[in-house]
Amino acid sequence: MEPVKNAIRMENITKRFGSVVANNGINLALHEGEILSLLGENGSGKTTLMNMLSGIYYPDEGQIYVHDKPVTIASPKDAFDNGIGMIHQHFKLVDVFTATENIVLGLEEEGRLDLKKAGQRVKEICEKYGFDIQPNQKIYDMSVSQKQTVEIVKVLYRGADILILDEPTAVLTPQETDKLFAIMRNMQRDGKSLIIITHKLHEVLDVSDRVAILRKGEYIGDVATKDANQQSLTDMMVGRSVSLNIDRPLPVNPTPRLVLEHVTAYDELGVKRLDDVSFTANAGEILGIAGVAGSGQKELLESIAGLYPVKEGKILYYDPDVDYAETDESGQPKHQPQSLVGMDPMDIRKAGIAMSFVPEDRLGMGLVGTMGMTGNMMLRSWRKGKGVFVDTKGPEALANRIWKELEVVTPSTKFPVRRMSGGNVQKVLVGREIAQEPAVLMTAYAVRGLDINTSYTIYNLLTEQKMKGRAVVYVGEDLDVLLELCDRIVVLCGGQVSGVVDGRTITKEEVGLLMTQHRKEGAE
Amino acid sequence: MFDIVSFIPRAVMQGTPLLFGSTGEILTEKSGNLNLGIPGIMYVGAISGVIGSFFYEQSVAGQPLNGFLAIAIPMVCSLLGSLLMGLIYCFLTVTLRANQNVTGLAMTTFGVGFGNFFGGSLIKLANADVPSVALPATSAFFSKHLPFAANLGWFGKIFLNYGFLAYLAVIIALLASYMLNRTRPGLHLRSVGEGPATADAAGINVTAYKYIATCVGSMIAGLGGLYYVMDYACGVWSNNAFGDRGWLAIALVIFTIWRPNVSILASMLFGGLYILYLYIPTGSHMEVKELYKMLPYVITLVVLIIVSLRKKREDQPPASLGLSYFREER
Numbered sequence: 001m002e003p004v005k006n007a008i009r010m011e012n013i014t015k016r017f018g019s020v021v022a023n024n025g026i027n028l029a030l031h032e033g034e035i036l037s038l039l040g041e042n043g044s045g046k047t048t049l050m051n052m053l054s055g056i057y058y059p060d061e062g063q064i065y066v067h068d069k070p071v072t073i074a075s076p077k078d079a080f081d082n083g084i085g086m087i088h089q090h091f092k093l094v095d096v097f098t099a100t101e102n103i104v105l106g107l108e109e110e111g112r113l114d115l116k117k118a119g120q121r122v123k124e125i126c127e128k129y130g131f132d133i134q135p136n137q138k139i140y141d142m143s144v145s146q147k148q149t150v151e152i153v154k155v156l157y158r159g160a161d162i163l164i165l166d167e168p169t170a171v172l173t174p175q176e177t178d179k180l181f182a183i184m185r186n187m188q189r190d191g192k193s194l195i196i197i198t199h200k201l202h203e204v205l206d207v208s209d210r211v212a213i214l215r216k217g218e219y220i221g222d223v224a225t226k227d228a229n230q231q232s233l234t235d236m237m238v239g240r241s242v243s244l245n246i247d248r249p250l251p252v253n254p255t256p257r258l259v260l261e262h263v264t265a266y267d268e269l270g271v272k273r274l275d276d277v278s279f280t281a282n283a284g285e286i287l288g289i290a291g292v293a294g295s296g297q298k299e300l301l302e303s304i305a306g307l308y309p310v311k312e313g314k315i316l317y318y319d320p321d322v323d324y325a326e327t328d329e330s331g332q333p334k335h336q337p338q339s340l341v342g343m344d345p346m347d348i349r350k351a352g353i354a355m356s357f358v359p360e361d362r363l364g365m366g367l368v369g370t371m372g373m374t375g376n377m378m379l380r381s382w383r384k385g386k387g388v389f390v391d392t393k394g395p396e397a398l399a400n401r402i403w404k405e406l407e408v409v410t411p412s413t414k415f416p417v418r419r420m421s422g423g424n425v426q427k428v429l430v431g432r433e434i435a436q437e438p439a440v441l442m443t444a445y446a447v448r449g450l451d452i453n454t455s456y457t458i459y460n461l462l463t464e465q466k467m468k469g470r471a472v473v474y475v476g477e478d479l480d481v482l483l484e485l486c487d488r489i490v491v492l493c494g495g496q497v498s499g500v501v502d503g504r505t506i507t508k509e510e511v512g513l514l515m516t517q518h519r520k521e522g523a524e
Numbered sequence: 525m526f527d528i529v530s531f532i533p534r535a536v537m538q539g540t541p542l543l544f545g546s547t548g549e550i551l552t553e554k555s556g557n558l559n560l561g562i563p564g565i566m567y568v569g570a571i572s573g574v575i576g577s578f579f580y581e582q583s584v585a586g587q588p589l590n591g592f593l594a595i596a597i598p599m600v601c602s603l604l605g606s607l608l609m610g611l612i613y614c615f616l617t618v619t620l621r622a623n624q625n626v627t628g629l630a631m632t633t634f635g636v637g638f639g640n641f642f643g644g645s646l647i648k649l650a651n652a653d654v655p656s657v658a659l660p661a662t663s664a665f666f667s668k669h670l671p672f673a674a675n676l677g678w679f680g681k682i683f684l685n686y687g688f689l690a691y692l693a694v695i696i697a698l699l700a701s702y703m704l705n706r707t708r709p710g711l712h713l714r715s716v717g718e719g720p721a722t723a724d725a726a727g728i729n730v731t732a733y734k735y736i737a738t739c740v741g742s743m744i745a746g747l748g749g750l751y752y753v754m755d756y757a758c759g760v761w762s763n764n765a766f767g768d769r770g771w772l773a774i775a776l777v778i779f780t781i782w783r784p785n786v787s788i789l790a791s792m793l794f795g796g797l798y799i800l801y802l803y804i805p806t807g808s809h810m811e812v813k814e815l816y817k818m819l820p821y822v823i824t825l826v827v828l829i830i831v832s833l834r835k836k837r838e839d840q841p842p843a844s845l846g847l848s849y850f851r852e853e854r
Contacts (some may be wrong), residue, residue, distance in 0.1 A: 077727050094715050096837050106713050106726025113708040140837050146717040 006068060007034045007162050007193035008053065008084075013062035016049055020309065022048040024063070026219040028212055030162065035184060035194045037208035037225070039201075041292075041479070045217040046197045049090075050164050054086035055079040058493045066162070071497035085155025086164040086505065089171075090146050098133040104156045123156055125156050129186045132179075144269065146177040152183070158259050163187065164195045169203055170294050174270070182276075199237075199292045201230045201516040215239050219375055230513065237511040238479065241276045246459050246484040248504075249467060254282035257471035258440055259337065263313035273299040275311070275495040281440065281471045283320060286462060286484030288503060289475040294516055296495035301442050304473075305357045306344045315340040317353055320439050320469065322436045342397060358429055358440035358474075360445050362422075366429045369418030373399035373428055376417055380432060402431035406457065430458060434465060441465050442473040447481070459485055479508050493514055529678045530797065531803055533685050537756050539795025540686070541566065544748025545773025546791060547700050547784045551743035553777060554704060555734045556717040557617060558846040560628025563770020564635020565609040569746025570753045572605025572759045573598035573641040577662040577754075578646055594665045598750060600662055606746025609635060610739035618734045621771040621848040623840035640763045663759025666751075687755040689747065693841050696744055702757070713737055717842030720849035730849055748773065772798070775824040781831060781839045785795035794820045 008030040015023040023045045030036050038474060040046045051057045053064065055076040063070055066082045073079050093102050100119040106298070116424060121134035126133060131149045148168060155163055167178045184194055184207060204211055204225065211228055213236045220236050238408050251256040258281040265274040281287045289297055302308035304315055316337040318324060326334040328452075338351060348355055359365040365374045377395035399413040406427040410420055417425055426446065435443060443462070447455040462485070466472050476482045482489055486503040491514040499514040545566055552559045559565075560596045577598040581589065613631055616622040634643050666687050669732050673684035704710040715723040716733045752769065776794055780786040801816035831839045 074728075077723065090717070092725045095719045095843065096718060096724050096840075097711075097715070101711060105711065106723070108708075113706065113711060400647070501851050 006030065006065065007009040007032045009065040009068070010049070010053075011063045011065065013049065013052060013059045013064070014239075015045075015052060015057060015059050021217050023052075023059075024217045026214070026217075027198055027376075028219060030193050030195055031195050032067075033188060033191055034191075034209045035196065035207055037204040037211045038197045038214065038307045039199060039211055039233060040214035041199065041477075044237075046214055047166055049214070050086060050166060050195065050197060052441055053164060054080065055161075062138065076250070076424070080158050080160065080183040083159060083161045084164065084492060085154060085158060085162070086162030087148065087151045087166065087168060089166045089168075091151055093147060093150060095140045096138065098136045098138055099133050099142075099150050099153070102139060102150055103157050103484055107158070108333055115508050121157065122153060125153055127171035129156075129183050129190070131183065142360060144171045145173075145179070148180070156187075161191065162193045162195075164197070166197045167199075168196065169198060169200065177203070189472070199516065205230070213237055222233070230516070234509055234516070238508050246456070248485065248487075249463070251282065251285040252467065252469065254285045256280050257283040257320070257474075259314075259316040259318070260304075261314040261316070263303060263310055263315060264301075265308055266298055267299070267311050273495050274303065274310075275498050277492075277495070279497060279500050281473055282488075283439070283471045284466060284469045285487040286466050286472040286474055286485060288482040289473065289491040289492060290479065290482050290489050290511055290515060291482065293477070295515075297492060299495070300404075300492070301357060301359070301444055301473070301475060302339065304347050304440075304442065305355060306340065310341045313341070317440075319353075333519050354436060354438045355440045356432040356433035356436050356442065358426075358433050358446055360448070362425050362429055363418055367417050367425065370416050372412070372414035372416060373403065374410070374413045376428060377402075377432055377435075380436060387457045391444075398432070398435055402435070403429060404462075406431050423450045426450060426458065427454065430461060434461060438470060440471045442475075444475045446474065447475060450476070455481075479511055482507060483511070493517060527803070529681055530650070531799075532682050534799055534802075535792050535796030536686065537832040538798050539791035539793070539842070540690045540693050541748035541752040541756065542773045542776050542794050543697055545745045545770060545792035546776035546780065546787045547571055547693070548741035548745030549774055549783050550598070550741075550780075550787070551713075551744065552699055552738045552785050553782065553845055554713050554717045554842055555737035556842055556844040556847065556849070557613070557721060557738045558611075558624045558628065559613055559631075559738060559741070560625060560774065561609060561613050561631025561635065562628075562742075563768070564632035564638075565606050565742045565745050566749035566752075566773070567635040567766055567768045568609050568749070569602045569606040569743075570749030571642050571705065571761070572746070572768060573602035573750040574646065574659065574753055575642060577659050577759075578650075578657060581659060581661055585779045587600055589661050589665070592667055594662050596726055598662060598666075598754060599747075602746050602750040604641055604741045606742045606749075607739055609746075610742030611735075613742070614735045614738050618731055618738075621850060624846050624848065631764070636764075639766075643681060643761050643763045646761070653854075654762075656760050656765075659754070659759035659761075663754050663760075666754035667758065687751070688712030689755055692747070693751070693791075697784040697788050700744075700784055701783065704784070712811050717844060724849075735848075745773065755849075772820055775821060778841075779820075779824045779827050781827075782841065786837045793823035797823070839840060 006029045010028045013023055013026045014474055016446060023423055026049060038046050048057060052059050055073045055078050058074055065071065066074060071082050086226045088481065100122050103122055104118045123137040131153060133146050133149050139150065168180060173182060188194060196208065208225050210222055210224055211233065212222040215237060230442065251314060261278050263274055263277040277300065287299065291297055299308050303310050317340055322335045324333060324335050328334045336379050340348060364367045368379065373407060374396045377398045381395055396413065402408060403410065403413060408424045409425050415509065417428055430446065446458050462472050462474060474486060483503055487508065489501050489503050489511065490497055491499045491501065491511060493515055498517050500510065545562055549559060549562050580593060580597045609631060613627060617624045620810040624666045647655055650657050666689060669686060670684050673680040676684065704714060712723065712728045713733055716728060716730050720730045751768065752766055753759065757765065772794055776787055776790055780790045797819040798817065800819065804816065806812040
């Protein structure tokens with residue numbers, strides 16, 4: 001057998017952020033001329049590992065070899081000098097520049113700036129690999145997939161022979177994805193070596209030669225794609241479940257509180273973000289929402305909260321104080337649930353629906369960073385008070401209560417929340433939302449970035465709410481927690497519901513598989 | 525009868541300080557810095573030049589001036605004065621990331637006060653009976669035009685009848701335009717103003733570009749102040765005479781949609797509108813004159829409205845204008 005040459009070899013790479021070990025002693029090799037998939041759950045350290053190749057992070061320990069030569073990659077420039085180019089998930093392009101201008105940006109070439117010549121080279125690269133962009137097209141005129149193409153050309157223009165694509169398909173339609181894969185194979189034929197980060201199993205099987213799997217910062221192993229299937233990859237990716245022992249009492253008398261029927265929504269670019277989503281959130285129950293990042297979780301919660309336009313379908317709210325079983329003389333139900341579609345948060349509140357939403361973006365959507373706890377409490381109660389004067393006593397009392405009960409670490413209730421730690425910020429936000437005594441409590445990634453103790457505080461608060469007969473919706477990324485905390489779990493994949501399962505009986509592997517499984521086209 | 529041959533040169537002379545100011549401000553804004561301190565910086569540019577030439581004239585005590593020094597000393601003083609203002613602005617907004625609007629307005633207040641303070645001091649030193657400092661000898665060098673200009677009839681009057689700084693203003697504007705659109709530093713500068721994070725990721729030193737563009741821009745704007753006092757005002761400094769020309773320069777930036785080459789003609793248009801009231805008989809109606817003086821601002825507003833209606837992306841201000849950049853804040 002011909003010995004394989006390594007384009008990249010990472011040896012014993014360790015990277016820590018504070019006390020968190022993002023990558024622990026990882027050994028990874030990329031062979032020359034292959035497409036390697038890097039597979040792992042959210043937070044398994046894939047992007048961190050690749051960022052050490054692209055010069056964004058610097059490893060704490062370990063050595064990187066490029067074409068078997070030891071190298072030091074301390075900046076993106078070093079990465080380029082070694083022929084490594086990374087295409088990030090978030091494009092770094094200037095909107096009002098042309099493709100060519102963006103591509104040559106930052107290059108220190110000899111002689112004066114010759115955009116014509118550069119455009120010619122861009123064109124040559126495009127023709128060689130089959131890219132569909134015009135050198136003089138402005139970025140703002142481009143589709144997402146074209147913007148991605150510009151990023152790829154940018155890397156090729158700099159002469160990279162090792163390309164790293166960080167979740168390139170997350171923003172693409174299936175057709176665009178196929179096109180990208182064709183281009184990747186073209187590049188492979190041209191002798192380039194590629195790494196693609198993804199957590200979509202079918203894509204892994206589709207495009208790569210070999211799969212390397214990370215789990216919680218550890219390197220699990222690699223397998224040739226031809227020897228792998230979805231089940232075996234899921235097992236490696238998810239691993240054995242770890243018991244967390246979250247207290248989970250049985251739901252008390254669950255009745256429907258929120259019913260979604262065939263909800264479909266599009267973003268401003270016209271991409272379908274929610275596709276025929278239907279499920280019921282019961283009072284007295286924690287409903288988990290699982291799915292890989294960007295499967296429509298954010299859009300789902302915002303649709304319910306009245307922040308995201310719903311194109312089709314129904315969102316129905318059942319008031320806890322109304323008995324929907326009551327019928328009038330003719331046997332018709334006396335009360336109808338309230339439809340939330342088309343309402344904004346103010347309408348929802350005016351309709352007397354107590355809904356609380358703990359958004360993913362705590363300091364952006366949830367709290368005002370420069371204000372103290374009291375000020376942030378007031379965001380929920382500014383309508384109270386007399387005339388133009390706001391009531392400050394109530395919020396102050398609430399702030400003090402949350403400060404004490406949730407053990408928020410802050411010097412005073414006036415201290416700007418943005419200067420608190422993430423866990424404390426989250427306590428303030430969750431505390432405020434729970435204090436509204438909501439009928440529906442929605443949380444998005446409520447424990448992201450929190451230490452284990454604070455996380456448990458949050459879990460207990462949510463369970464407490466459930467026992468008070470509230471409908472709790474918990475969007476989470478850690479499957480272990482979802483399986484320990486939630487009564488039922490809705491699994492999202494690509495904006496569709498790929499399953500609604502019982503949190504007590506389902507296994508992690510089954511949820512993992514559902515997360516990566518699109519509904520069959522025929523089933524629609 | 526409207527005397528176009530005498531109107532145009534006056535419009536150009538009115539417009540030249542505006543051209544310096546707007547070219548400087550365009551360079552600054554292309555780096556994402558909204559420097560509202562330009563009026564103050566032009567003031568400082570003017571008074572610094574006046575201080576330099578005042579002491580030079582005093583030192584030669586009535587003897588004829590050396591032509592080179594008479595021009596070089598005020599120029600260098602003016603450039604240094606406005607450079608210092610630019611550096612203060614950059615330090616506050618780029619290094620300390622202070623709010624750009626507040627800093628700029630403070631710089632203007634400071635610059636005007638600085639000018640009036642030293643202007644007042646010079647007036648006292650000069651023991652003048654009128655509240656102004658006159659530097660006619662220096663001014664003679666600044667406003668010297670080509671000797672044969674007068675023999676060329678209307679052509680000479682319209683095109684050749686200006687001091688060298690007026691031509692310098694046009695040259696700088698053309699160079700700035702070329703630099704922005706055709707060179708690598710220009711491309712990089714624009715990317716800093718449009719997307720500092722993108723520029724940073726591409727290996728461009730955002731802080732350096734912001735500092736250099738803003739300081740060079742300030743120095744160019746400062747020359748506008750120098751031109752005003754040395755050429756336009758014939759070397760006579762009196763407090764507050766510069767008026768609102770600095771704001772007019774900023775309006776010109778918007779009017780030209782951030783293009784220094786357009787600013788060459790536009791500044792003359794603004795200059796013309798600024799003095800139009802002198803050419804239209806208004807009799808004793810002082811209030812009507814004030815309405816005419818409003819014209820440049822009115823057409824700036826009209827341009828703003830048209831540009832916003834057309835929604836062309838290239839005509840929008842640099843995307844990160846007015847925002848400070850901090851790498852770790854994502």
